Structures are given as C-alpha cells and as structure tokens.
Amino acid sequence: MIDKRYRSAAEIVAQCPSLQDGATLLVGGFGDAGVPHQLLLAVRDLGLHDLTIISNNAGSGDGGLAALLQAGAVTRVVCSFPRSAGSVVFEELYAAGRITLEIVPQGTLAERIRAGGAGIPAFYTPTAYGTPLAEGRETREFDGRHYVMERALRADVALIHACTGDRWGNLTYAATARNFNPVMATAATSTLAEVRQLVEHTPPETIITPGIFVTRLVAVAA
Amino acid sequence: MMTPLSTQDIARRVAADIAEGAYVNLGIGLPMLVADHIPPAREFVLHSENGVLGMGPAPLPGAANPDLINAGKQPVTLLPGGSFFHHADSFAMIRGGHIDVSILGAYQIAANGDLANWALPGAKLPAVGGAMDLVAGAKQVWVMLAAHVAKDGQPRVVERCDLPLTGLACVDRIYSDLAVIEVTPKGLLVTDLLAGLTPEALQAKTGAALRFAQNCRVLRAA
Numbered sequence: 162m163i164d165k166r167y168r169s170a171a172e173i174v175a176q177c178p179s180l181q182d183g184a185t186l187l188v189g190g191f192g193d194a195g196v197p198h199q200l201l202l203a204v205r206d207l208g209l210h211d212l213t214i215i216s217n218n219a220g221s222g223d224g225g226l227a228a229l230l231q232a233g234a235v236t237r238v239v240c241s242f243p244r245s246a247g248s249v250v251f252e253e254l255y256a257a258g259r260i261t262l263e264i265v266p267q268g269t270l271a272e273r274i275r276a277g278g279a280g281i282p283a284f285y286t287p288t289a290y291g292t293p294l295a296e297g298r299e300t301r302e303f304d305g306r307h308y309v310m311e312r313a314l315r316a317d318v319a320l321i322h323a324c325t326g327d328r329w330g331n332l333t334y335a336a337t338a339r340n341f342n343p344v345m346a347t348a349a350t351s352t353l354a355e356v357r358q359l360v361e362h363t364p365p366e367t368i369i370t371p372g373i374f375v376t377r378l379v380a381v382a383a
Numbered sequence: 384m385m386t387p388l389s390t391q392d393i394a395r396r397v398a399a400d401i402a403e404g405a406y407v408n409l410g411i412g413l414p415m416l417v418a419d420h421i422p423p424a425r426e427f428v429l430h431s432e433n434g435v436l437g438m439g440p441a442p443l444p445g446a447a448n449p450d451l452i453n454a455g456k457q458p459v460t461l462l463p464g465g466s467f468f469h470h471a472d473s474f475a476m477i478r479g480g481h482i483d484v485s486i487l488g489a490y491q492i493a494a495n496g497d498l499a500n501w502a503l504p505g506a507k508l509p510a511v512g513g514a515m516d517l518v519a520g521a522k523q524v525w526v527m528l529a530a531h532v533a534k535d536g537q538p539r540v541v542e543r544c545d546l547p548l549t550g551l552a553c554v555d556r557i558y559s560d561l562a563v564i565e566v567t568p569k570g571l572l573v574t575d576l577l578a579g580l581t582p583e584a585l586q587a588k589t590g591a592a593l594r595f596a597q598n599c600r601v602l603r604a605a
Contacts, residue, residue, distance in 0.1 A: 191433045191470070192456035194449065217470075244510035252489055252508055264509050267432060268474030268516030275471040281519070287519040288478060291551040292501070294511065336450040337433050343469040369469070 165330045165372070166359060167379045170203035177349040177377070179317040182209050187274065187319040187345040188216040188226060192245070195338035197322040197355045198225040199381040204320070205229045211236050215274070215314060217267065217341055218252035219243035230254060239314070241267035264294060269311055271344055276313035278347025278374075283312050317347035323370065323378075326356035330375030331363040339369065345373040355379040385461070385579030386604040387560035390529050395605065396575075397419040397558050399525060401427050401484060408432065408477065408517060410487040411455040413527050417486060428464075430482055432513040434473045437465025442451035454513065477513065478520040485521035487514060489554075490533075491544040492526055494591035496554040496566040499546035500526075511549075521597040531588050538590035540564065540571070561585055562602065575600045 165301045167173040174180055186204070190196030194271050205228050219240050220226030229235060229252040238260060243251055254260040274286055285308035289295040290362070297341060299310040321342040323332035332354060335365045346352045352375050388396070391473065394416035401407055401417075405427040407417050418429060429438040432451045438453060439460035447458035462469075476482055491499040498518055501511050518524050532538055540557060557564040562585055563575035573595045576585060582595050 189557070192452055194433070194452050210586045242510045242512045244508045255508060262509070264511055266511050266515040267470075267513040267519070268478050271470040272478070286478065286490055288517070289515045291516060292548045293431075294515065335468075336448060336461070337435055338450040339467055339469050340433050341470045344471045 164328045165375060165377050166328055167377050169256060170199045170355060170379050170381060171206065173208060173353055173377050173379045174200065174203040175350070177318060177351050177353060179349075180204065180207060180209065181317075183211045184209070184317040185213040185215065186215055187314075187316040187346050187349055189319070189321040189340065189342035190218050190225075191337065191340035193221060194336075195322045195334070195340050195342050196225045197320040199379075200320040200353055200355050201225040201229050205232045205234060208232075209234050213237040213239065215239040215270075215316060217241050217270065218245050219248050220267040221245050222245040223250065226345065227251070230260070235260060237261045239263045239265060239270070241265055241270050244297045266294065270314075271341065273311055273314040274341070274344050274348045276354065277315035278344065281313055283310055285310055315350065316349045319345040319352040321346050321352065321354045323354050323356045324361060325358045326354055326375070326380075327360050327363045327372075327380045330354070330372030330378055331368045332375060332378075333367055334369050343370045346370045351376045355381045357381065385577055386583060387530075387577060388602060388604050389560075390416055391420070392605050393527055393558050393560060396563070396602070397486060397525065400420060401425075403427065405483040406430055406436070406476075406481065408482050408485045408521065410485070410514070411512075411516070413488050413529055414486040415455065430473075430476060431459070432473055432477065434468050435459070435461065435465065436461045436468075439465070454563070458605070461533055464515065474513070474516055477516050480522060482517070482521040484523045484525060485517040486525045486527060487517065489526045489528060491547050492540050492557055492566075494540075495543055495571050496552040497527065497544050498524070498549045498554050499543050499544040500549050502547040504546070514549050518553040523555045525556045525558065526554050526555050528557065531559040531561040531585075541590035555584045561588065563578060569595060572596055573599060575601045575602045
C-alpha cells in the first residue's frame with residue numbers, strides 16, 4: 162500500500178537522503194502565505210551547511226526561512242524580492258558578505274522552475290531584455306522582438322506547504338497560500354510537503370498537486 | 384491658483400480610463416489606490432501576481448485571512464467570480480499577454496517609453512518582484528506619478544533614463560499630478576493638462592520634448 166505520510170517534520174527531513182551539505186532547496190511561499198515553516202525549522206535542526214535556497218522572498222521576522230538563515234546554513238539565495246518588511250536576518254547576512262544573492266524577475270523565477278519540472282532545459286522570454294538583470298545573457302530575436310535565454314531551475318529538495326494531503330500525496334491549497342508551492346513540487350528530486358490536515362481521500366477534481374509530485378508529507382499544526 | 388491633482392484624483396482618473404471587462408494588474412503602492420475609484424456599474428477584474436483574479440477590497444477589521452493576501456502582502460478579499468491559481472499560471476497571464484492593463488509606479492520614464500522603476504543608486508538590497516514581467520507582457524502599461532518631478536526638482540519624464548531599466552519602450556501612458564501623456568512613436572503627446580498650467584510650464588518640468596494634442600483636455604483637482 163502506498164503511504165507517503167510521516168509522523169513528524171523531524172522524521173521526514175532526517176530520512177530524506179537529498180538533504181545534505183551543499184544541497185539546493187526550493188522553498189514555497191509568498192510573503193508569509195504558504196511558507197513551510199515547520200519543515201524549515203526541522204531542516205535548520207539538521208545543522209547543514211552551504212545550502213542554496215530558491216524562494217520568492219528571503220524570509221521575514223525570525224520564523225521559517227529566517228531561522229534557517231540565522232543558523233548559518235545558507236550561503237546562496239535565488240529570489241525575486243528579498244527586501245520585505247522584517248527581512249532583517251537576510252539583510253544583515255547580505256550586508257556582511259556572508260550570503261550571495263541572485264535576483265530573478267518573479268515570472269522568470271516561476272517559469273524557470275516550471276521548465277525544470279517539465280524537462281525543458283532553457284527557454285526564451287522578453288522579460289528583462291535590455292536591463293541589468295540580463296547583462297551577459299544569451300539573447301535571440303524572434304519575429305522582430307528580442308528575448309533573453311533563461312535556464313531551468315531544479316533542486317535536490319522542495320519544501321512546500323499545502324492545506325490538505327492524503328496518503329497518495331495528493332494536495333490542495335488555501336487561497337493565495339498556493340503561490341509557488343505546486344510549481345516547486347514538480348522540480349525537485351525529493352518533494353517534502355507539510356499539510357494542515359491529513360484526509361482519507363481527496364475529491365479528484367479538487368486536487369491541485371497530484372501525488373506523483375510528492376515524495377513525503379507530514380501534518381503540522383495550522 | 385492651480386491645484387495639482389491629489390493621488391486620489393490621479394487614481395480616480397486612471398480608474399475612469401479602464402474599459403469595462405478589462406483584466407488589470409495594480410502595482411504595489413500608488414497604483415493600488417485605483418481599486419478605490421472603480422466607477423459605479425463598471426466591472427473590471429483585478430489580478431494579483433501571487434495568484435488571484437477578482438481581488439476585492441481590504442477585509443473588515445477582524446476578518447483578515449492570512450492565506451488571502453495581495454502582491455504587497457496585505458490582506459484582501461475575493462469577489463464573486465474570482466479564482467486562485469499558482470505562480471506559473473499567474474505569470475503566464477502576465478507574460479502571455481492576457482492582462483489588458485498593468486499600472487505601475489516609476490522613478491523615470493523616457494520619451495521612447497523606457498521605464499526605470501526597480502532600483503535606485505545606493506540601495507542596500509536589490510529587489511525586482513514582478514515588474515519586469517508586467518512591462519514585457521501586459522497589453523498596455525500605464526505609469527502613475529504622484530508628482531511630475533522628483534523631490535529634488537529633477538524631471539521624472541526624461542529624454543533617456545539614467546537609472547537601471549525595468550523594460551525598453553514599454554510605457555504607453557503617463558498619469559501625473561499635472562498631465563496625462565501618451566507615449567507615441569513620434570514622442571510624448573500631452574492629452575490632458577492641469578487647469579491653469581501652461582504648456583510652457585509643463586515643458587519646463589519635463590526632461591523631454593512634449594507635443595500637445597489639438598483637443599487637449601483640462602484636468603481639475605476634485
């Protein structure tokens with residue numbers, strides 16, 4: 162019988178072979194909505210080093226991503242908008258030169274991850290053409306318009322937050338807590354999901370992330 | 384005595400220019416005021432980059448849902464007919480040309496429609512968000528300026544931007560406290576001018592050559 166459910170966030174991360182020093186992690190969430198806070202805290206407790214984090218923001222306050230940054234586990238961040246209210250930890254590490262930052266336009270970030278999950282190594286987009294974010298990048302003209310080549314993004318592990326999950330790993334999401342989570346679920350060697358509620362069965366038409374994209378899941382307090 | 388338009392006046396004018404049935408993305412900050420001035424009996428659909436169509440006003444006190452936020456990470460509501468979707472779909476709407484109007488703030492706009500609105504010299508931390516995707520993908524890009532000139536008196540509408548660009552030749556129209564200006568292949572065309580302001584006075588506050596429409600309309604503060 163397929164059963165992807167684990168008992169605790171600590172157990173799910175401890176038994177994930179992809180979580181090692183130097184790993185790249187996709188982390189879901191936009192602002193504070195849909196951030197896998199409990200998984201991030203569990204990863205922090207593993208004491209890993211030299212992680213790369215791909216996420217829209219760079220953590221606010223001292224929860225979740227900020228806690229992982231504070232622990233010194235992260236040396237590189239790929240994101241679209243690190244400058245958020247309360248993203249103090251990241252700002253300090255960046256100012257101190259202890260973390261490198263790659264800024265990616267938000268739609269390009271989402272599409273690079275989508276491409277990574279769909280087996281597409283690169284694509285062309287007009288976004289950022291002629292701007293500092295496209296400097297040194299391969300460009301090409303199609304039908305009179307200029308495009309920048311962007312490479313796909315994949316990761317060793319995706320940490321995502323969902324509303325409900327079942328033993329097959331089928332997931333649903335709450336309102337805008339969906340954001341990057343379903344896209345990131347497709348683009349990692351191991352996708353770990355924290356859900357607010359485990360359910361026996363998910364009505365098929367309501368499933369947003371089919372279980373094929375989910376390696377393991379755990380219920381966390383909402 | 385001429386009174387420049389207030390930010391609410393500018394927002395009211397922008398809202399009046401949005402066509403019935405349009406899909407509209409409002410940038411963070413000043414553009415968000417447009418949502419407060421939708422004319423009665425006009426329906427347009429507000430898109431938020433983090434995965435909402437049919438975004439409604441802020442919730443009543445005590446009714447905020449932390450899962451339902453806008454691009455500025457503020458709590459919002461969902462109107463009847465609204466929907467939620469993930470980030471790759473949200474930016475497929477933006478990058479695929481499905482959004483009718485993108486309304487943004489700006490630091491500088493050039494006579495050819497180049498836009499600079501994401502990076503200031505000396506900023507501690509770069510952050511771009513979805514701006515580059517919006518200007519590359521939306522059918523129309525409108526810029527709102529709370530003040531036609533910067534605080535130091537320098538024009539914001541210029542011959543050539545010297546700040547880092549968000550996009551090339553992407554702005555279609557500028558709404559400021561003094562005028563409405565179309566960006567045309569022949570340069571900047573003033574279609575509306577503040578009551579009591581002469582064309583020469585507007586030109587003196589603008590860093591690029593202006594033409595004035597023959598039937599140039601009069602803008603009045605409320």
